[in-house]
Amino acid sequence: MPTPLSTEVWESLDPQDWESLQALGHRMLDDIFDHLRTSRDRPVWKPMPDQVRKKFRASLPREGQPAEAVYQSFLDNILPYNMGNDHPRFWGWVMGNGTPLGMLADMLASGLNPNMGGGDHAAVEVERQVIDWCKAMFGWPETASGLLVSGGSVANLIGLAVARNARAGFDVRRDGLMSGHPQLTFYVSSEQHSSIKRAIEILGLGAAALRKVPVDSAYRIDLGALEAQIEADREVGMHPVGLIGCAGTTNTGAVDPLDALADLAEQHGLWYHIDGAFGALACLAPGVGEKLKGMERADSLAFDLHKWFYLPFEIGCVLVRDAEAHRRTFAAHPDYLEKAARGLAAGEIWFGDYGIQLTRSFRALKAWMAFQTYGVDQVGRIIGRNMHQATDLGEEVEARPNMELLAPVDLNVVCFRFVDPAIDPGQLNAFNEEVLIRLQESGTAAPSGTLLEQRFALRCAITNHRSRGEDFDLLLDAVESIGGEMLDEGWQPSD
Numbered sequence: 246m247p248t249p250l251s252t253e254v255w256e257s258l259d260p261q262d263w264e265s266l267q268a269l270g271h272r273m274l275d276d277i278f279d280h281l282r283t284s285r286d287r288p289v290w291k292p293m294p295d296q297v298r299k300k301f302r303a304s305l306p307r308e309g310q311p312a313e314a315v316y317q318s319f320l321d322n323i324l325p326y327n328m329g330n331d332h333p334r335f336w337g338w339v340m341g342n343g344t345p346l347g348m349l350a351d352m353l354a355s356g357l358n359p360n361m362g363g364g365d366h367a368a369v370e371v372e373r374q375v376i377d378w379c380k381a382m383f384g385w386p387e388t389a390s391g392l393l394v395s396g397g398s399v400a401n402l403i404g405l406a407v408a409r410n411a412r413a414g415f416d417v418r419r420d421g422l423m424s425g426h427p428q429l430t431f432y433v434s435s436e437q438h439s440s441i442k443r444a445i446e447i448l449g450l451g452a453a454a455l456r457k458v459p460v461d462s463a464y465r466i467d468l469g470a471l472e473a474q475i476e477a478d479r480e481v482g483m484h485p486v487g488l489i490g491c492a493g494t495t496n497t498g499a500v501d502p503l504d505a506l507a508d509l510a511e512q513h514g515l516w517y518h519i520d521g522a523f524g525a526l527a528c529l530a531p532g533v534g535e536k537l538k539g540m541e542r543a544d545s546l547a548f549d550l551h552k553w554f555y556l557p558f559e560i561g562c563v564l565v566r567d568a569e570a571h572r573r574t575f576a577a578h579p580d581y582l583e584k585a586a587r588g589l590a591a592g593e594i595w596f597g598d599y600g601i602q603l604t605r606s607f608r609a610l611k612a613w614m615a616f617q618t619y620g621v622d623q624v625g626r627i628i629g630r631n632m633h634q635a636t637d638l639g640e641e642v643e644a645r646p647n648m649e650l651l652a653p654v655d656l657n658v659v660c661f662r663f664v665d666p667a668i669d670p671g672q673l674n675a676f677n678e679e680v681l682i683r684l685q686e687s688g689t690a691a692p693s694g695t696l697l698e699q700r701f702a703l704r705c706a707i708t709n710h711r712s713r714g715e716d717f718d719l720l721l722d723a724v725e726s727i728g729g730e731m732l733d734e735g736w737q738p739s740d
């Protein structure tokens with residue numbers, strides 16, 4: 246018989262026995278610390294067996310079970326089949342490792358669980374402080390606004406939304422884009438990250454409004470082609486509004502001429518947004534400032550703290566020079582969000598007015614702890630080491646007869662492939678795709694793959710604070726031995 250709500254049977258989601266859950270918490274902490282401390286001793290990645298995968302096709306749990314049992318299932322079925330980006334030899338896509346301190350901060354943040362939409366409480370001050378430190382890091386004025394977000398994709402979306410609204414020349418929020426105005430256009434290099442195109446689509450402009458400009462041999466935007474495109478678009482009645490610079494492209498790590506782009510944006514009255522998802526952070530490394538000159542001139546800047554600042558996912562940031570334009574793009578004031586002069590609903594900055602989310606997590610805490618515990622100089626030294634590792638890896642690739650470097654090494658990205666006269670040139674791509682898969686399956690190292698001018702490349706993006714010099718020797722030795730093995734077995738593509 247169902248229990249009436251008013252009886253003595255009272256439930257909450259707190260443990261009935263606090264001591265035993267606390268003991269389990271200590272065990273979890275010990276286990277995950279052991280896991281992180283020993284990551285080097287494990288394969289980077291291993292495929293999940295079918296019988297384990299089946300555990301994730303269970304029916305909806307109606308009745309609970311002890312937390313200890315659920316945790317055991319984490320140990321058995323999740324921990325061993327992790328992605329592997331905590332490993333010293335993970336260089337796929339562009340990912341950070343996370344840090345033990347960041348993990349602890351996330352636990353504290355989740356424990357306190359404040360809502361970062363706004364209000365007058367300590368966590369809001371923490372996020373303000375982190376954003377101020379980010380401004381200082383990039384030489385931005387204190388008057389700029391900023392927001393911590395899930396990552397570079399949302400940071401790009403927010404920056405470009407402000408750009409669209411600020412430069413459209415009409416009230417986009419009120420009238421929308423179907424109100425008979427000329428097509429608004431944005432400009433970016435053909436090496437742009439897919440999140441830029443997606444942002445333009447989400448903003449209702451249509452992918453065709455993103456004008457992709459060709460790159461030079463170092464994969465940087467071609468300034469002449471850019472100007473020609475802007476002028477051609479103006480001539481046919483389009484309305485150029487924004488220019489997007491890449492500070493570190495995903496494919497090759499190329500950095501656009503950011504200062505020249507700033508001049509061009511100024512000259513043409515365009516909003517200047519920079520996608521610096523990982524590359525922006527290179528400015529912390531000793532001697533790299535010059536390469537990123539111009540970053541301080543952008544109208545909006547998107548970057549991640551979960552890539553080359555190594556924090557656990559998810560944390561990125563967008564800075565906007567014109568704080569009022571930023572607020573005007575997103576602020577909404579329903580009665581139930583009325584602000585007060587005093588009390589919990591006070592506070593000057595309501596982060597909910599600067600982005601898409603109202604309820605927001607306390608992701609700021611891990612950044613606040615990291616900035617203070619490491620100092621940006623230590624992070625900068627490790628970023629600098631990653632850049633040196635990339636240069637060294639590129640040189641080592643060029644020194645080995647069975648390897649070919651496929652793009653100049655910029656920042657931290659190295660693209661290369663296995664070559665041998667015995668491989669039919671038409672099969673080099675398929676051959677190297679197989680090398681990459683075997684390499685990942687071996688658990689030795691985890692680069693990812695990309696296509697550069699139709700050539701398949703093994704691609705290492707080094708945003709890894711755990712990698713040592715010998716890890717890259719292991720990588721190249723493994724590629725050589727896998728390639729050799731495939732030659733010996735007379736490997737052919739299956740179709």
Ligand SMILES: *Cc1c(COP(=O)(O)O)cnc(C)c1O
Binds near residue numbers: 397493523549561
């Ligand atoms: C990773 C990346 C993004 C997207 O950032 P997320 O944090 O994955 O959302 C955007 N631009 C570039 C250049 C990137 O490398």
